[in-house]
Amino acid sequence: MSGRSHYDLVVIGAGSGGYAAARTARDLGASVGIVDRGPLGGLCILRGCMPSKALLASSDRVQAIRTAVALGITTGEPRVDMPYIAARKRALVGEFAADRIDGIERFPLHRGQAHFLSERELAVGDEILEADSFVIATGSNVAPHPLPGLVETGFLDSDALLDLERIPESAIVLGGGYVGCELGQFLSRMGAHTQIVIRGEHLLSGADTDIGETLTEAFRNEGIAVHVRSRMQSVRKERGRKILRLERDGIGLDVDAEEIFYCLGRVPNIAGLELERAGVTAHSVTGIETDASMRTTNPRIFAVGDVTGEFLLVHIAIYQGEIAARNALSGGDERADYRLQRSHTIFTEPQIAVAGASEKELQRAGRPYVSGSYAFAEHGKAMCLGKTDGFVKMLADPAGGRILGAACIGPEASELIHEIIVAMHFNATAEQFAKIPHLHPTLAEIWTYPAEECAEKVGASVVGAPG
Structure with missing residues (x-):
């Protein structure tokens, strides 16, 4: 092998989590090297969030045209131009990827498959990279397919x-x-x-x-x-x-x-890293073992994002990457708090969004809660829009009314959930939430109904929700 470099931190994988770690470390004054075998951009941009949402924008429009008759608009069957839709998706992905690549290339970039030689050394092609700490952010791959035939x-x-x-x-x-x-x-x-x-x-x-x-x-x-x-x-x-x-x-x-x-599903991308040489414990299905500080079984090596196998969410990968970089450089023990970070959304129709704890999680933990719910079929704005599938629900602590979680399945759930996330960030109670003014007629005002129901169940006196 030829070529040897030393960095304060080496990041393996330049997707969302790895890029967040590299950027955070650089901002703290560290020397940072990035390793990626390509193509550059990461799962979210290249094969995940962004291309799928570009495609869904087209299929959502198709469905809107088909169902317009319910609003008094008659049209013919829409004609789908799939090559055009695919080209539009590629153009958007290319634009997103170009922006990410521009950021990545501001770092020393080592292209190729990485594998550990020791706890402090990493081989990439004919190069050896030494570092005080490493962050592994190699993402995930499509799960194996054992079905016969x-x-x-x-x-x-x-x-x-x-x-x-x-x-x-x-x-x-x-x-x-x-x-x-x-x-x-x-x-x-x-x-x-x-x-x-x-x-x-x-x-x-x-x-x-x-x-x-x-x-x-x-x-x-x-x-x-x-x-x-x-x-x-x-x-x-x-x-x-x-x-x-x-x-x-x-x-x-x-x-x-x-x-x-x-x-x-997907599985962590750990093949070829030779983690055992670095003293890092991992499993092919559950990924690299980490604690809440993102440290692996080797305290100098951190892992973030999909490769940890727990949360396959971009915003969590970014959050973990930032924590890992700070801990790697400071030797600190900042720990991830997933109370709100685990909030997520699914872009079906009806859309689905969840903030905080779910009922299943509270039940498994044996934690008491009260709940309130309200159907979009009974909500004025949803009825006007002709989008009445689904409901919202809120979960609260029966002792003091603090909001523990909420879920929405219905129109614009991915946007509506953010109001709950903000309220939970500030540890709001259901009573406090129910007293927040909500404009009428809007989709967002639907949250006042489960909030009022929860507040009543914990014995609070709440001003009635708008009609």
Whole structure:
């Protein structure tokens, strides 16, 4: 090997978490080197958040045109120009990536696969990088696909789906997590007869039951077939069709389609890092072990983002990256607080957003709570918009009324949730929240109803919500 460099901090992976760590360390005066094997930009920009939302913007418009008759507007069936939609997506991704690359290239950048030689040395091609500390931010990959016959029959994963230039006549989506739900609805709205296959009782098995059941019903009402309680047995191909063998309630069932899309999650990207040489403990499924300071089992090495296997959320990767950089340079013990950071949103229609704790989490922890809810079907502004699927709910501490969490499934949930996040940031109670003026008629005023219900349950006297 030839070439040796030394840095205060070396960051492995230049996605959202790694870039945040590098930028934070540089701002603190450290010498920072970045390692990335490319392409530069990170999962969110290249194969995640941004390309998927660009595609969903088109499918949402298609659905709006189809349903405009409910508002007295008659149109023909919209014509989908998938090559144009794909080109628009690529242009947006290119713009986002160019901005990120400009920031990355302000650092010493070492291109190639990294692997540890020791606790203080990293090899990248013919270079050796020495550092006082390291941050591993190598992200995640599409999970393996062990289903018999799947590889031989052929399939597309979530990454490939984002590059489609032709919508298949029909599609089977394996998996009902947020990726499978968002992209399954996209396929359906763009013209594919779509079936989603899941093992659980409803879509989004990790979500509260009322949210998962509401989304499942909405999908079925839109014409998407959702096969629940289904165990995937095998895949084969006959007469040009791809056939998935299922077992549901002990009965075998075949479903077929032109294409199969594999959306069964992601796994941490740790292959080839040779972490054992650096004293870092990791697992192929759960990722690199870290504590709340983002330290691994080697206190000089930190890990952030998807590679830790816990939260696959960009804003958390950024948050962790900043904490890791500060701790690496100071030797400190700043610890991540996920009370609000774990808030998230899903861009189906109806949209879903969650702030703080869910009911499932509170129940598992044995923590008492009171709840209040209100349906969009009873809310004036939602009725005017013709978007009445879903509800909002709030969870509060029965002792003092402090808001513990909230969830929204319905129109503009991804925007509406931020009001709750702000209230929780300032440790507001349900009573205090219910007294905040809300304009009428707006979607946001729907939050006053569950807040008032929670406040009443903890014995507070609250001014009534607007009518």
